[in-house]
Amino acid sequence: MxxxxxxxxxxxxxxxxxxxxxxxxxxxxxxxxxxxxxxxxxxxxxxxxxxxxxxxxxxxxxxxxxxxxxxxxxxxxxxxxxxxxxxxxxxxxxxxxxxxxxxxxxxxxxxxxxxxxxxxxxxxxxxxxxxxxxxxxxxxxxxxxxxxxxxxxxxxxxxxxxxxxxxxxxxxxxxxxxxxxxxxxxxxxxxxxxxxxxxxxxxxxxxMGIAPTPLHDKGTILQLKTGSSTGVGKAAFVDMVEFMEEDIEDRIGRKIKIPIDKKGADILLVHNTGEFVAWPENPAAFAILFEEAGVDWTLSSDMIGYDSVNYGIWYDDAQAKKVALQQMQAAKELGVRRIVIGECGHAHKAAGVVADRFLYGEDKVPVESWLPIMWDLVKNKRLRFDPNKNNFPITLHDPCNMVRQMGIVQPQRDILKNITHQFREMTPHGVDNYCCGGGSGFAIMNSFNFDKFRDKLSARVKFEQILRAFSDTIDDSSIPKYICAPCSNCKGTMRGILKYYDATEKFNVQYGGLVELMVNALVSVDKPYLEFLDE
Amino acid sequence: MILGLSAYVALLLFIGLSARKAIYYGRMPLHGRMELYPVPQEKERHTYGGSYMEEPEWWSKPRQISKASEIKDMLKEMLFIKKLFQNQRSLWWISYLFHLGIYIMIAWTILLVAGAITDLAGISVNSHASVWPALLYYLTIFTGLVGFIITTFGAASLLLRRIFDPILKKYTTPQEYFNLILLVAVLVSGIIVWSPDLTFGTARQITADAITLSIVPNTALLIHLLLWEVMMVYIPISKMGHYVGKYFTFHKILWENEPNVAGSNIENRLKAETRTRPTTKWSAPHMQ
Structure with missing residues (x-):
């Protein structure tokens, strides 16, 4: 047929x-x-x-x-x-x-x-x-x-x-x-x-009780049991933060004490715990930026308070609600004024939009994205940048959850314009963007050959967008080309496709978040923060 | 007399069933948030798809809302079917002709009623009369001719496209063909009945007879009126009643944009609705 x-x-x-x-x-x-x-x-x-x-x-x-x-x-x-x-x-x-x-x-x-x-x-x-x-x-x-x-x-x-x-x-x-x-x-x-x-x-x-293991058994169930879908418990999380402090000192020579469980802080910053495991330079960059700008913030080591993910929103409303309520509870117990979600798109949607109608009144702690706050710090010169430090082509991937589904479009662009002269948009972009291909769980679903479906098919249009965005330099491997993907799942997908198509090895296509680029351009930091710039 | 009455009943049923549908959707439980940006009520920010969530501590600041912008976008969608124009131009041409035709046919019907009442009041509607009856005379001809031509062309084209387009054909159910055939049948029977008098004087006279409940129909008119009545009752109970649904999909879902903040309507609804527990339970082990 x-x-x-x-x-x-x-x-x-x-x-x-x-x-x-x-x-x-x-x-x-x-x-x-x-x-x-x-x-x-x-x-x-x-x-x-x-x-x-x-x-x-x-x-x-x-x-x-x-x-x-x-x-x-x-x-x-x-x-x-x-x-x-x-x-x-x-x-x-x-x-x-x-x-x-x-x-x-x-x-x-x-x-x-x-x-x-x-x-x-x-x-x-x-x-x-x-x-x-x-x-x-x-x-x-x-x-x-x-x-x-x-x-x-x-x-x-x-x-x-x-x-x-x-x-x-x-x-x-x-x-x-x-x-x-x-x-x-x-x-x-x-x-x-x-x-x-x-x-x-x-x-x-x-x-029917049937769901992909990475979303359910090793996702929401594990998160509700251990505190994180990565399986990282409280003690391991605290250890990871300490290692991160050492890494920061090694990388940029700056001693930073990352606040954990600081009662009554203005901001509870919640990351996707996968960041600490796979891309610790991302939460480290947040710490560097917040400390330099003098923000009153904290991380939580409380059960679920340190992991912003909520896979429930992709397949199971009940699981989504259980996770969201526990995350809110962690914030309440710390007595923070607001919850700020780091670079994770689905966590933005889960906490900021989906969970918006789970609770009301005193039980709620306001939730917002990290992007408006960071843009505010840039705009008000609490962070100073030298855009020449990011002297390589950079394009921006718009995570669907933050952009199309929350309307957070401009702050990331305003920040980029302050930290590089080489920013170029993908086509289409903003609210018309294409998904990275890893949305709704695909980024973490690797059973059998599903990762190949993602790399070859669901992420194909995004890869094509990337090739077009860098068409002027793609075959010059001496020039690094950076895909800025301010979302953990999107980054996971980028990691997958760049490996699948061997694009980093062959054409020097790199990927990462936005905060890493920001730290790389900080006037106060002497050494490059991005590893691919190391000699 | 029965035919005149049944036309009124069909019209009332059209309104009543449409209203019932609107009430049905309006009374549904509060749903989770599902906005898609751009949301037009976001003053200025809507031009690039931004929202109040671009503002630090958004909950502590007054939201910049523009009802005018929402109405403008609503009218663009209602009058021009903007989304179809932007995303599937080839279908837009015929769909737009059809929908524009419906609007013009509604105007034609109103003009016929106004003309019939004018006639019944003893003022003859014709080309030599004073301003008002002459205006009615010419506008009726214009709207009638244009309305019938473009609505019929649009409806027949939609039907033919569904029959011959291999993709649309695959997804079209017998009922969906029936919907379009019914519309074409009403329009074609209307053309048969009204075309002998393109000044629509006969149509005005029959409208006057309908108002006075004194219609004496011939076979063609009888068939046309019966088809029209079936259509009027059927539209609101079929997917052709999407004029009701579209209000909810846009204004209450995609453009809702209402955060649950203290003292808001959303918070009040949430408080009220969380008092009721669902009667249906899911069966998976982790749901017990």
């Missing part, structure tokens, strides 16, 4: 693999040359046997296993149907209005398709069209939950065969959307197709 002919009714069709990942969107120079891009690895037979790789040859949900008996298959389908009914009940009040509107009014005009980076990267593969997933869900609902005979159900579109394969593939398909909501931005009716991806994930998790 021609893959372009695939119809939503055929999601459950018996076959080894519904589509093949070929004919992907071509990349620009130098990745338009033969041999520059690794091929997609073959699916291992044991994966096919045990998991659901029959969608596109990838498996994102490592806890979704094939049934051993017919009874298990029936139970699986029934549980999904139970969950489908519940998303339209009072169990789902927090999203009922937007969901019903998107469910009821989609005109299927297909305006959203061109906005989707995964659909475009796939070479317009039908499976990834934003309305495909939504239409499958609509068909299942119309088949099982609409009164009327067979003929009427067919009339309203309830024409789909539902079996284990249909539901399992739909579950996988929910993890082929980054929840970046770029499609919703273009809808003439204001509808949101990413909602369906999120709701399918929710049914799988909240009703």
């Amino acid at each position: 021609n893959q372009k002919d695939l119809r939503p009714q055929e999601l459950g069709k018996p076959c080894e693999q519904l589509i093949q990942l070929n004919d992907l969107m071509p990349l620009s120079f130098p990745y338009d040359q033969p041999g520059m891009e690794p091929d997609f690895p073959d699916v291992k037979p044991e994966w096919r046997e045990k998991y659901c790789t029959s969608l596109d040859g990838c498996a994102g949900i490592d806890t979704l296993q094939r049934p051993k008996t017919e009874a298990e298959e029936i139970e699986f389908v029934q549980k999904f149907l139970n969950g489908l009914e519940k998303i339209f009940s009072d169990a789902n009040n927090g999203v009922l209005q937007p969901l019903k509107l998107s469910f009821e009014y989609c005109a299927k005009c297909n305006t959203c398709s061109d906005a989707c980076h995964i659909y475009k990267a796939s070479g317009d593969n039908e499976l990834y069209r934003p309305i495909f997933r939504a239409d499958v869900l609509r068909k299942i609902y119309n088949k099982y939950f609409t009164s009327g005979g067979k003929l009427y159900k067919k009339f309203i579109g309830g024409d789909i065969d539902v079996n284990w394969e249909t539901i399992a593939r739909l579950g996988e398909l929910a993890y082929r959307c980054n929840l970046c909501r770029r499609c919703a931005q273009t809808c003439p009716l204001g509808l949101d197709n990413s909602l369906f991806a999120k709701e399918i994930r929710k049914i799988f998790s909240q009703e």
